[in-house]
Amino acid sequence: xxxxxxxxxxxxxxxxxxxxxxxxxxxxxxxxxxxxxxxxGIVPEVASRHHIEWITRVLNDALKTADVxxxxxxxxxxxxxxxxxxxxxxxxxGAKTFALxxxxxxxxVNHLAGHIAAANFxxxxxxxxxxxxxxxGHTELVLMRKENQFEVIGETRDDAAxxxxxxxGRLLNLPYPAGKTIDEMAHRGxxxxxxxxxxxxxxxxxxxxxxxKSAVINYVHHxxxxxxxxxxxxxxxxxxxxxxxxxxxxxxxxxENFSVKSFILAGGVAANSQLREELTIxxxxxxxxxxxxxxxxxxxxxxxxIGAAGYWNYKQKIFADLDLNTDPGLDFDLLQL
Ligand code: ATP
Ligand code: MG
Ligand code: FE
Numbered sequence: 336x337x338x339x340x341x342x343x344x345x346x347x348x349x350x351x352x353x354x355x356x357x358x359x360x361x362x363x364x365x366x367x368x369x370x371x372x373x374x375x376g377i378v379p380e381v382a383s384r385h386h387i388e389w390i391t392r393v394l395n396d397a398l399k400t401a402d403v404x405x406x407x408x409x410x411x412x413x414x415x416x417x418x419x420x421x422x423x424x425x426x427x428x429g430a431k432t433f434a435l436x437x438x439x440x441x442x443x444v445n446h447l448a449g450h451i452a453a454a455n456f457x458x459x460x461x462x463x464x465x466x467x468x469x470x471x472g473h474t475e476l477v478l479m480r481k482e483n484q485f486e487v488i489g490e491t492r493d494d495a496a497x498x499x500x501x502x503x504g505r506l507l508n509l510p511y512p513a514g515k516t517i518d519e520m521a522h523r524g525x526x527x528x529x530x531x532x533x534x535x536x537x538x539x540x541x542x543x544x545x546x547x548k549s550a551v552i553n554y555v556h557h558x559x560x561x562x563x564x565x566x567x568x569x570x571x572x573x574x575x576x577x578x579x580x581x582x583x584x585x586x587x588x589x590x591e592n593f594s595v596k597s598f599i600l601a602g603g604v605a606a607n608s609q610l611r612e613e614l615t616i617x618x619x620x621x622x623x624x625x626x627x628x629x630x631x632x633x634x635x636x637x638x639x640x641i642g643a644a645g646y647w648n649y650k651q652k653i654f655a656d657l658d659l660n661t662d663p664g665l666d667f668d669l670l671q672l
Contacts, residue, residue, distance in 0.1 A: 336409045336649060339397070339433070340642035341390075343426030344418025344446045345471070346377050348389040350397040350429075351638035352408070356646030357455040360401035362639040365389040368512070375505050383421035390429045397638070405437040410654075412442040412645025414449065416665030417472070423661040431657050442645040443655040445665055446636075447473060447602075448485065452643035453633040454599040460627060461596035467586055469610075470602030471497035471512065474582075476540045476589050477667065483647035485667040488593075489540025489585055496578055497604045499544040503551050503574055507567055518607050521575040524568030528554060530577040532584065540585050547577050579609050583617055590621050600628040603635045 337360070342349040351362040367385040371377050398405070413430035416423060434441045451466045466477040474491040494502070497514055504513020530550050534543050551574055558565045590598065598621070600614055611628055618626040633640055648654075 336646065337403060337407060338410050338412050338442070338642045338645045338649065339408050340412040340444070340638040340645050341426040341430040342414045342446070342449070342636060342638040342641045343386045343390070343422050343429075344414045344416070345422060345636055346371060346382050346385070347636040348386045348393050348426070349636065349638035350390070350394045351642050352397055352401040352403050353639055353642030353646065356452070356643045357459070359456065359639045359642075360403060361397045362637055363393045363396040363400065364637050365393050372511050375511050376501070377419070379419050379421050382419060383425055386422055386425035390425055394429065394433070405433075405439075408437065408439055410440045410442050410645065410649055412444050412641050412648070414446045414641050415443045415655075415659060416662035417446055418661075418663060420661055420663045423663065427659065427661055431659070435657065440654045441657065441659060442648045442653065443659055444641045444644045444648065445667070446641070447475070447667065448483070448644040448647070449640040450601040450629070451477065451479075451485075451599055452647060453629040453640035454597075454601060454627045455643050456633050456639070457627050457630050458625075460599065461625065463593070463595045464597040464599055465589055465593060465595045466599035466601055467582065467605075467614075468602045469496045469582065469600075469604035471495060471501065473602065474542050474544070476585060478593060478595075483651060487667050488589060489542065491542040491544060493543050493545035494548060496542070496544060496582065497602070499548050499578060500604070502548055506552060506555055507570070512603075514604060514607065517571045517575060518609070520568045520571035521609065524566065524570070524572035526572045526576050527566070527569045528573035530554075530573055532577050532580040534581065540589050542581060542585060544578065544581070547574070547581075575607070575609055579607070579613055582610060583613050586614065587617055590617075590624065595624055597627050598624050600626070601634070605629050606631050606634040
C-alpha cells in the first residue's frame with residue numbers, strides 16, 4: 336500500500352510517499368525557519384504564504400524522488416490538525432486537489448499521531464505501548480492499548496517542553512528554534528545552577544514548565560542587574576537537566592504503573608541527546624519494554640510520519656469526504672471521527 340501524505344501544520348511544508356506505513360520512498364521537506372528567525376517565532380501570515388509557494392515544488396519532488404506515478408498510489412493522507420489554521424489549510428487544499436485529480440481517497444491524520452507513528456521507522460511497535468510526545472506545542476504521555484488508539488494519561492499544564500527550550504533560547508538571544516543549540520551548549524557546560532524540577536512529587540503524570548522558565552528568567556535578570564556575566568553553557572546544562580529530570584520522573588512513574596511492551600519517544604524534542612541517553616538508561620530497568628525512539632531525522636515535522644499514521648487509519652478504513660476541514664485545536668480525545 337502506497338500512501339502520499341501532506342504536512343503543513345506549522346513552518347514545514349512536506350510531502351512524502353510511504354509504503355505500508357514504514358518504508359519511506361520519499362520525504363520532501365521545505366523549512367521556512369529562516370523567514371521566522373528574526374521574529375523569534377512563527378508568524379502565521381508569513382507561514383501560510385510560504386506553504387503556498389512551496390507546496391507544488393515539494394509535491395513534485397516527492398513524486399520524482401520516489402519514482403512513483405499517481406496511478407500507483409492508494410490514498411492521500413493529510414494533517415488536518417492541530418496547528419495553525421492558515422498553514423493547515425494549504426496542505427489540506429493540496430491534498431484534496433491531488434485526491435480529486437487522481438481519484439484517490441483522503442485519510443485525515445492527527446499531527447500528534449503522526450509524530451508517534453514515526454516510531455515505526457525505527458522498528459515495529461508492539462502493544463500496549465506508552466509514548467512520550469514532546470514537541471514545540473505539546474508534552475504528553477500517551478497510552479496506546481492497541482494500534483491507533485490514544486489515551487492521554489498526562490500532559491503539560493502550561494508550556495510545552497520544546498516551547499520552554501525556545502523561550503530560554505530567546506532570553507539568551509539564540510536563533511529560533513533553540514532546542515538543538517541549547518542541547519549542544521549543554522554538552523559544554525556544568526550543572527552549576529539549581530533550578531526547580533516542577534511537579535516531581537505530585538501524584539499524577541502531568542508536567543509544568545512555566546515555573547522553570549520563570550526561574551531561568553529571574554536568574555538572568557538578577558545577573559544583569561548586578562552586572563554579572565552569566566555562563567550561557569552552564570545555564571544551558573542546568574536548564575536542560577531540569578527539563579529532562581521532569582520528563583524522566585513522570586515517564587518512570589508511568590512505566591511502573593502500566594506495563595507496556597514498547598516505549599516510544601516522539602516529537603521535535605525527542606531529538607534531544609540527553610533525553611535519549613537518560614531514557615535509554617531508565618529503560619534498562621524495564622526489561623519487558625523495548626525503547627523505540629523516533630529516528631532523529633523523523634523527530635521534527637515531516638510528511639513521512641503522516642504517511643505512517645495515515646496507514647493506521649487506512650487499515651481501519653478511516654477516510655474523509657472532500658469537505659474535510661482543518662481542526663487547529665485537535666487533540667487525541669477528538670480523534671475519533
Ligand atoms: P506540535 O508538534 O506540538 O504541533 P511543532 O510541530 O512546532 O509542535 P516539532 O516540530 O515537533 O513541534 O518540534 C519542534 C520543537 O523541538 C522546537 O521547540 C525545538 O526547539 C525542539 N527541538 C528540536 N531539537 C531539539 C533538541 N535537540 N533538544 C531539545 N529540543 C529540540
Ligand atoms: Mg516545526
Ligand atoms: Fe510537530
